[in-house]
Amino acid sequence: MSKWTKDQIAARVARDIVDGAVVNLGIGLPTLVANHLGEGKEVMLHSENGVIGMGPAPRAGDEDYDLINAGKQPVTLVRGGAFFHHADSFAMMRGGHIDICVLGAFQVAGNGDLANWHTGAPDAIPAVGGAMDLATGAKQTWVMMEHTTKSGEPKIVERCAYPLTGLGCVKRVYTELAVLDITPEGVQVLEMAEGVAFDELQKRTGVALGR
Amino acid sequence: MIDKIFPSTEAALADVKDGATVMIGGFGTAGLPNELTEALIAQGARDLLIVNNNAGNGDHGLAALLAAGRVRKVICSFPRQADSWHFDRLYREGKLELELVPQGNLAERIRAAGAGIGGFFTPTGYGTDLAKGKETRFIDGRWMVLESPIHADVALIKAERGDRWGNLTYRMTARNFGPIMAMAAKTTVASVHEIVELGALDPEAVVTPGLFVQRVVKVARVKTGAGGFAGAAAPAKAA
Numbered sequence: 309m310s311k312w313t314k315d316q317i318a319a320r321v322a323r324d325i326v327d328g329a330v331v332n333l334g335i336g337l338p339t340l341v342a343n344h345l346g347e348g349k350e351v352m353l354h355s356e357n358g359v360i361g362m363g364p365a366p367r368a369g370d371e372d373y374d375l376i377n378a379g380k381q382p383v384t385l386v387r388g389g390a391f392f393h394h395a396d397s398f399a400m401m402r403g404g405h406i407d408i409c410v411l412g413a414f415q416v417a418g419n420g421d422l423a424n425w426h427t428g429a430p431d432a433i434p435a436v437g438g439a440m441d442l443a444t445g446a447k448q449t450w451v452m453m454e455h456t457t458k459s460g461e462p463k464i465v466e467r468c469a470y471p472l473t474g475l476g477c478v479k480r481v482y483t484e485l486a487v488l489d490i491t492p493e494g495v496q497v498l499e500m501a502e503g504v505a506f507d508e509l510q511k512r513t514g515v516a517l518g519r
Numbered sequence: 520m521i522d523k524i525f526p527s528t529e530a531a532l533a534d535v536k537d538g539a540t541v542m543i544g545g546f547g548t549a550g551l552p553n554e555l556t557e558a559l560i561a562q563g564a565r566d567l568l569i570v571n572n573n574a575g576n577g578d579h580g581l582a583a584l585l586a587a588g589r590v591r592k593v594i595c596s597f598p599r600q601a602d603s604w605h606f607d608r609l610y611r612e613g614k615l616e617l618e619l620v621p622q623g624n625l626a627e628r629i630r631a632a633g634a635g636i637g638g639f640f641t642p643t644g645y646g647t648d649l650a651k652g653k654e655t656r657f658i659d660g661r662w663m664v665l666e667s668p669i670h671a672d673v674a675l676i677k678a679e680r681g682d683r684w685g686n687l688t689y690r691m692t693a694r695n696f697g698p699i700m701a702m703a704a705k706t707t708v709a710s711v712h713e714i715v716e717l718g719a720l721d722p723e724a725v726v727t728p729g730l731f732v733q734r735v736v737k738v739a740r741v742k743t744g745a746g747g748f749a750g751a752a753a754p755a756k757a758a
Contacts, residue, residue, distance in 0.1 A: 356622060357546040357692050373549060373742065374693040380547035391691055393698040393726070394546075394572075395630040398623030402643060426648075433607055434619050435599035441623030441643045475646040 310503040311484040319344040320499075321410060321452055321482050325351055329407045330400075332356070332442055335379040338410040338452050354406055356438040358397045361389025378438065398438070401445030409446035411439065413453045413478075415468040418515035420478040420490045422451065423470035436473075443474035455483035455512055462514035464488070464495065485509055494518050523685045523735050524714060528558035531708045531734045535564040535673055538591075542570040542629065542669075542700040543581055544676035550693035552677040552710045553580040554738040559675065565589045570629070570669060572622065572696060574598035574606035585609055594669065596622035621649060624666050626699060632668035633702020633731070640665055674704030678727070681711035682718075685732030686725045694726065701731040708734040 312320065318340035325331055325345065332354045333339050342364065345351050353362040355377045362377060363384035371382035400406055413424040422443050425436045443449050456462055464481065480498075481488045486509055487498040497519040500509060510517050525531040532555065535541070541559070545551030560583055567590050574593050575582030584590060586605040593615060598606050609615040620628070621643050631639055640663035644650040654665040676697040678687040687709055689697055701707040709727075714737050 355692075357549070358695050359692050372691070374691040376547055376549050376692055380549075385691075391689075391694055393694050394622075394626035394696050395699045398626050402623055402627075402641065431611070433599040433603075433610060434617075435597040436619055436621050436649065437597040438622040440621040440647060440649065444642045444645070445623070471648045472646060 310501060312501045313484070314340060315344070317452060317482050317484060320487060321450065322346065324480075325349075325408060327351070330354060330360070330405065332401070332406050332409040332446065334409065334411040334439070334442065335437075336412045338412060339377070339379065341410055341452070354397075354400060355383070356394075356397055356401075356442070358392050358394060359383075359385065359389065360392075360400075361386045363389070398441050398445075401438070401441045404445065404447055406442075406446040408448045408450060409442040410450045410452050411442060413451045413463065414470045415463050415465050416451050416453075416478050416481055416490070417465055417468045418490070418495050420476040421468050422449070422473045422478050423468040424473050426471045428471050439473050443477045448479045449474070449477045450480045450482065451478050452482045455485045460512075462512055465514035485512065488517070522683045523729070523733060524683050525708075525734050525736045528554050528710070528736050528738065529561065531555070531736045532558045532562050532673075535559060535562055537564050538566045538568075539564060539672040540568040540570065540670065542671040542674040542676075542696070542704055544571075544674070544695065544697045544700050546572050546692065546695040548576060549691075550677050550689070550695045550697055551580055552675045553741070555675040555677075555708055555710050555736075556580040556584055560584050560587055560589070566591050568592045568594070570594045570625075570671060570700075572596055572625065573600060574603055574617075576600055577602045578605070582606070585615065588614075590615060592616035592618065594618040594620060594625070596620055596625050619649060625669075626696065628666055628669040629696065629703045630699045631666075632670040633699060636668060638665055638667050669703065671700070671704040672706065674700040674707040676700055676707065676709050678709045678711045680713045680715055680720060681709055681732070681735040682715050682720055682729070683735070684717060685709070685727075685729030685735055686720050687711065687727040687729075687732060687735075688720060688724060689726055698727045698731075701727050706733045707731060708736065710736055710738045712738065712740045
């Protein structure tokens with residue numbers, strides 16, 4: 309069974325982002341999507357810390373730590389980009405002005421519930437950042453994650469065991485095995501990586517899949 | 520004559536009282552007013568309630584204020600960082616109270632205080648642990664949570680240029696919480712890298728109008744390092 313690499317998943321997400329979209333890419337895996345948007349497509353990348361029109365990482369030596377992304381890494385600004393304060397930045401999310409956000413996840417439930425901020429472990433220090441605002445505010449919330457945990461447990465489940473980030477907010481999930489749509493009728497397989505059999509995919513998924 | 524320029528960070532913070540609520544701007548290390556925070560440590564006020572997006576990086580600024588035992592409670596959205604060891608230790612030892620707030624709710628609660636709003640309903644956090652016990656209402660087809668304003672006695676913010684009326688401009692993503700914290704505090708102290716003559720700032724480009732700012736103090740420019748996550752963490756470097 310062949311699997312998509314992280315870059316292939318990112319490229320697959322990027323393919324579904326249309327020209328002109330306003331997009332927020334979450335910390336971690338989703339930031340890879342920026343590398344695959346390609347030529348001939350104008351996408352406005354938003355970052356919660358007050359920038360729209362985010363460009364790629366600067367060349368070594370050109371870093372300016374007044375210009376960073378949500379992961380606190382130095383970035384650049386494209387022509388047409390703009391800065392704004394935090395209340396405006398989150399008004400853009402909450403007010404439905406962001407077309408797509410792509411987030412990582414611990415678990416996604418068959419009803420679209422998302423858990424991605426806290427493991428709930430007693431010694432863990434909780435930190436939520438903008439995850440809840442993005443998950444509930446963006447017009448579409450997509451998740452990009454590994455299909456199973458390191459020990460092979462499904463991350464797409466009937467009910468999230470971890471504390472929730474948002475209720476019923478996830479519309480689509482991209483993993484190394486498949487692209488899945490979360491619909492009122494259940495989780496539908498849109499596409500599978502080459503060589504992945506439906507039965508194999510079902511075995512690694514905690515909810516019944518439709519196709 | 521209006522002159523809000525203060526000669527030093529010490530002078531600008533001389534009257535901060537024990538038990539005060541102090542907002543500190545910044546996201547990661549961009550826009551962190553470290554010179555003002557260091558002055559607050561030297562000033563000695565204790566039992567503070569701190570409002571910041573994070574809870575300190577490394578051993579300086581807010582992290583040093585926490586380490587000095589001056590803080591009773593932190594309201595923030597993202598305390599856990601690769602280099603937040605002072606917060607982590609105090610929190611685990613039960614010496615620091617934490618109110619964790621989704622970042623957009625934090626920003627809007629600060630803005631609401633500055634705008635005279637008594638509370639607002641937001642969809643963010645509905646049905647999660649962070650909305651437990653809060654009033655909810657079904658509005659425009661969605662469940663929403665009632666959130667309250669956060670007022671402060673003092674706001675410490677970092678801007679780029681300022682004038683003697685307190686008008687401010689910022690630099691790139693260092694703007695972040697500065698403009699809204701300036702609105703929400705009784706006394707806003709802004710550090711700037713350049714003080715300019717009245718009229719020198721383009722009125723169309725002023726981000727924080729001077730009425731939101733009580734004190735302006737000039738500090739030297741220091742190149743900041745990235746705080747944040749493992750791999751991105753780097754110490755502050757001198758310019």
